[in-house]
Amino acid sequence: MAPVCLSACRQLLPVRSVSYLCYLFVFSLLFLWRYSDAALWTYDRQTLMRIKSAQESQTLECPPAPHNRRHPRFIHPSSTLPPFNRRHPRFIHPFADCIHQLPCCAGYRKKRRRNRGNRGGIRVRIRREISFSPAQPRTRQLSTVYAGHSDLYLARRSWDPRYSCHLSVAPFRTQIPASPARPRLRVRSGGVNLQNIRPLELTRCQQVSVFSAKAALINCRSVSNKTFILNDFFTGHDLDLLFLTETWITSGPGELSAFGELCPTNCSVISTPRCVGRGGGVALVFKNRLKIRTLSTGNYSSFELQCVKIESTTTPLVCALVYRPPKPDKDFISDFSDFLSQFVPLHDRLLILGDFNIHVCCPGRPMVSEFCHVLDSFSLLQHIDKATHVLGHSLDLILSYGIFIDKLNIEDASFSDHMPIVFDITLSNPMCTVKTPGRFSRYINSHTAIQFSEMFKKTAFSTADRLPSNPDELISLFHSSCSDILNSVAPLKYRRPKLTSQQWLDEPTRSFRQACRKAERRWKKDHLTVSFDIFKNALLTYQAAAKKARTKHFSDIINKNSHRPQILFGTINSIINPHVSPDADASTDICEKFLKFFTEKIENIRSQFNPSPSDITPGCSGATVIFNTFKQVSLEELREIVSHMKPTSSPHDVVPSHIIKDTFDTVGPSIQNIINSCLASGTVPSCFKHAVVQPLLKKHNLDAKCLKNYRPISKLPFISKVMEKVVLSQLQPFLDLNEISEPLQSGFKTLHSTETALLKVTNDLLLTLDSGENAILVLLDLSAAFDTVDHNTLLTRLEQWVGIKGTALDWFSSYLKHRTFSVSISQFFSSTAPVSYGVPQGSILGPVLFGLYMLPLGNIIRKHNISFHLYADDSQLYLPLKSKDSLQPLLDCLDDIKGWMATNFLQLNSNKTEVMIFGPPKSKHTLVSNLDNLEPFVKSHARNLGVILDSELCLDKQICAAVKNCFYQLRVIAKIKPFLSPKDLEKIIHAFITSRMDYCNSLYIGLPQSLLNRLQMAQNAAARLLTGTKKHDHITPVLASLHWLPVNFRIQFKVLLIVFKALNGQAPSYISDLIHPHQAPRSLRSSGNALLHVPRSRLKRKGDRAFAVAAPRLWNQLPLDIKKAPSILVFKSRLKTHLFTLSFPAS
Template sequence: MQDDLELKTKSKHFGCYKPICQMVVVFLIHLRFQEQQRCGHCLQIFLRPTKYLPPFHPMVHFILFLLPQGLEKLCHIQLLTTPTVPSDIFQKNGANSEEIERLWKKTRLHVHLLHLKDLLTSFNSAVRDARVSYFSNLVSQSKGNPKVLFNTISSIVSPASPTASIHSVADCENFLSFFVDKVNKVRSSISPSALSLPLPTPTRPIILDSFAPVSLPELTKLVNSMKTSACPLHILPSSLFKSAFQSIGPSVLSIINASLVSGQVPAYFKNAVIHPLLKKPSLDPSLHSSFRPISKLPFISKILEKVVAKQLTAALDEHNIYDSFQSGFRRAHSTETALLRVSNDLLTHSDAGDCSVLVLLDLTAAFDTVDHHLLLERLRDWVGLSGSALEWFSSYLSERSFSVAVSKFRSSTTSLTHGVPQGSVLGPLLFLLYLLPLQHILSSFKGISYHLYADDIQLYISFKPHEMSKLQLLHTCLDSIKTWMAGSFLQLNEDKTEILICAPDKLVPKVRDSLGQLASHTKPSVRNLGVTFDPALTLDSHVSSLVRSSFFHLRNIAKLSPILSRSELETVLHTFISSRLDYCNSLFTCLSRTSLNRLQVVQNACARLLTKSSKHTHITPLLLQLHWLPVNFRVHFKILVLVYRALHGQAPSYIGDLLSPYTPSRSLRSSDQSLLVVQHQAKDQR
């Protein structure tokens, strides 16, 4: 139990529709157990459990007014603080050093010079110890959150990532205008004829007509599982919200259940603050188009969305509503499972002597152009929502607003009439449901396979060398996709459409000519969900990029090794290097021995840095000492894990479909061993 409490202060507005009060908030980062009890008792005085009945908007006003009052009361609690780096190191040693330095310059006595050197040595030692303590605490506190650890260490050892160049409220207003105009431009570019085209509407039985109220233990468990976040709209800092939830939980439960029962969402919950996030570090930060709008919502709003998402997801899974080839934002699905299925299909056709064409499609501002009216129709017709559940989503989407805020600057507020908020809990899920009709369009083209990861669309078609005419089907499929997307207010970014031809070198020109207008989009290699595909599917380009980036980070980490303990250094190495080697490594079964050896060199360098061994030290004992599996065994282990999960229903169905149980023609001792049929590869398979 920590006895320290770090305090940071900032000025913040509280309110629902209008700012109710303005006050200084004490942001509690580490709270002693005794002070947690005082915090909860203080807030409990202001928030006594009460049964509220809809309409509950005045209740939200009431709660949002009382929470700041309770926090204001809490701010008078006197707590001892211990800074991370003691300031007396600089004050005491600096003053003494300056005094002795002046004395030495005045007398030029050797004894004063020696005294000055001793003081400087002591000062440097104290600073070094403080740095070691600082980084040790930093790594240990972020050990359970690799994302935070990665961002923190990167900011120390690497150049700072470019951020939005916002220096005034006017800059925020410019970003706000850009995000609004971008969506309006996409919607206005859609021809009226496309909107009039009839879209298929199936008749689906009702799967959810109301949301069930939750109990306090369920809500407490859900809140404890949520990550803390920062947002200018928080009525309480999320860390304090979670630590004091035992006291404020009954009041929050009343708001959540009132919303679920009435099918209404409070206006305060629908106000977001947009933070511009740079899409890629290589993009120009001076251009507005280089940024993606990320919504920051009140923590209590995310709690409500989490409750709704849990019940909706359970209904979707029970009735098998999802597109089976959609891997985005779904449990047990990932970029790795998606790429594993795509690469397996391409390699299988390559072994059979077929040619393949892979098409990667990109959408322009996909989340931001979603039409609310069409989304509600698809929730009703394609999903099967009705009653208060459908009314809840209608309220959730209506009268939304947002503003742009960076640092201390914030723009005016404007209405959000289109799109689902990125950064919210329900936004990604609603987008997947918005794309449900696309499944029926893509599956209607026999011979064309597809895979989706949120708004990333992959199409691939395979054919014999004498069947080039089948590529015409690809043109027809793309035309149908464009037509449907226009009617759904979605737009393909044709400039980012990429095509990879997987065929023998002598057939590539012929395939390219058969592609017609699509030939201009062919690339020698394509980056697909973080993995670089090449025509021969050797992944050599991906391995080269992986090795290069790994050694870049390894050199930076080596600068921190003198001030990190062994366990902390190992945590950093796993975060920066091992995670890269393990990303989608189930695809590495097709790697040549040379490529695997290049990846093994990276792991060997990590082991030598961690154990402080020379480059001539034999690596096998080091890996055994660290209990690290070599790269090739890590690949086999990942495949075994995926197969186990597929056999036990814990993997996507499209992975399980690739496994064929072995059934002997007669009764054998191996009949009860759950063996699988081994797929034979081509003789020249890598």
């Protein structure tokens, strides 16, 4: 294939002149090299053969000027033609942006004389080419392509193939619509038939969206006293990213409250405090629309570092925020080089900025040359060329690699000795967070319940003489009736997510902010010192006014809702722990991922077990009583149940739970009809068996991207939970009356708690140690035990071990089977998946059914004569041992437990299995060597139901942990003290401090006073915080004025309260069995004093601390009127008065 232009050139050149040929050859090469971005038309061989012999001599002519009416002008908006193309124009189609144009090598041809009346020929051809538009629906052959320039002039003979030199280099469309059918264009002398042009496939260019993010770098030197100033700086400059160094924020409690004031609406912050010592710290404040996540980095001793990644669909941007302390450090260059060597090769776009405290403006300063050499070695660009400190040095630097930084401006310092640096970053295809979609919701006010009640009385559900007997049809009719009423009184309205404004910003504060900005403009205009002082004072005034306004705003909310604990503690939590981290991503795809994760987790556990049918079938316990049917619930019983239930609801609830509670007099009979129909038929409606699972991050500092860090929270319909409560109210008395439940199971049972379980276990261990023997404690834990329960095994156990048969068993079978769940995050929902295993999570009957599922376990442990205690899925095995005793019974028992759990689809969590040995150190070593496979699990201390037990049972570590937790909460409460009234502050202290000191404090009875003084110190600090008492003031009068019992007497109060409950049948049976009335050998005057028997003990730190010994001793010291109290409330009142008198005799 030969270009046409060469043939034309051959005719125009005189062969006889060799020098002229050489000159023209060099001239052509220069033009080909200079204009290599043109386009050529290409022809196949057949077309070339049809071209007439190039014997005709023709000349090219320079195109007319743009103002010539004969040749219209075509303009492209993005580029301009080079001079060469302006001399040799070609008609180029305006839709190919990726075509390079090569210059024509033909000479000029003489302008052809135009006859009058033929002007339309040129315009016809122009219109024909314009009609070849990409918007046409049909496919055509490509005749001409666009060269990518703006000034295009159409030459008269631009169709001539002999002088056309356009070649498509990078076509961008795969299909070109065809033009409408028109008569074939007449081929003139020297012309071309357009049908002979080779069709070219075009490809689409990739669309790249460019987003310019506005960023700023500030060394703020303490965030806490500039929160509102920085907030105004962020909003005033419309920033997307704000990099802060020297935040002086520590990792202590309540420190995040400063970021609650700093962060504007719909913004988040990532803070990296200094690990050790004061000062330092870096943080990034950004808008939530950007998708940003933190990157793990190494620890460097010479500088502080925070790395984040701004996600993008193409190439993400990695930002590294650095703060280097000003002190000389010889390791900085090596540490910084090590950091760059790790990050620069891994990322194509890198932004490194911060306060380096290196005077790059002074080449003679230390480390400057080495630092610049490091930057040059990694091809980093340094963008700061002016002073960034008030003393005239460039300390804050911005380094970049592979990104474009524009509009960099170093502003004057006003609130710090470092100058703010504002600049723009170009982000390509940034991944923005998915905006929360609008949702349909109802506006419910105080009149909604009244209107709903009046209209419900007129519905078919209330007035119909005959209702459906099928529970599914019945609940469907109820839902449709309620839905119609709610659509009338409170119709669904689409609500868009709104930006939450700063509600505390009142008019006086706004005026202070306006004055601040006015002073700033004046200072920037005249640059006078007096203007700067005025501006600085205005900033301080605005900061103080904003903090005062915010304090008053939250104080009003707390005082207004002090009687509503949910709002009270929610508001306080928003102050203490502001929502400064970005929300987890929410979308339907993420909901599907959670759905798959939760389902596969249970399937993986279940797949590890493959028991035979004979192993699954449990032996019959010989149940002698039968529970056949449920009795019909009365309206008064139902009213009592509903009134005591929490107003929780599911997203699929048709009627809100609080509306049901408010209108129970009207809807109560209908709900009664539905529940009685379900109990009578032994079926549960399908809508009652669907749970909506909402993932909840287990701890705020866990990785939000890891699905295993989330806990599934199931929400069930409110009416279904009411029905479960009705069933439990009939099942629980049957279990208690026939003593079917495991007596040593304390989980989810009335009158039982973790404290009573631990009191029983520690009592037995202390008595064992007091007798001179050793003791061993094994703590077992199960993995997802509630979710792996086999339904068929549970139904068999209910029938054979509990005695549930008939319609009641049918109801439980319908309740367990064919359940479903879906995952919900924000307004997004996943698809529905079946729940084939486990007891229903979030239900009322679930914990009770799990306890019945575990019934055979107690018999297995008792068979080996080993003491145990259960709390839900936590098991504790303990037994006394002498140094020469064999541990084989314990090992055999553990093997049987493991085998039984495998046949019942329960998996032991080996990571949480712990073994503790109590006794003298010499005998411990012998016992450890005999533990066989349990030896790796031996621990010196372990957490058991929230209490840290040590091998000496002195509870030293537990008290240290409790004191540490109390002071942590005290520091948090001190942050919010200005927002609270004294009454509300005392309520908060009891909720966060006193409750932690009182948790399982009955175990502290008999401990040395030196340990209890630590707890007393925490109580004294709380009293000083509440009353504002000075550090060196005497604390006893303060405690007396607050009516707070000291720690030692609070412990006695708890022990005596448990004794009173045990004597009056309001405590577990295993606690009541530890105390016995005193039986004198003969009649004495003290026989009527309600004394208890005090067992003998050997050791003061062991036996005397056991509940069976210490509790009767304290009880016998009480006055008789307290022992004979008619109720618990009277007993508490009299006991506190008695102990208060002993604590503060003078008062």
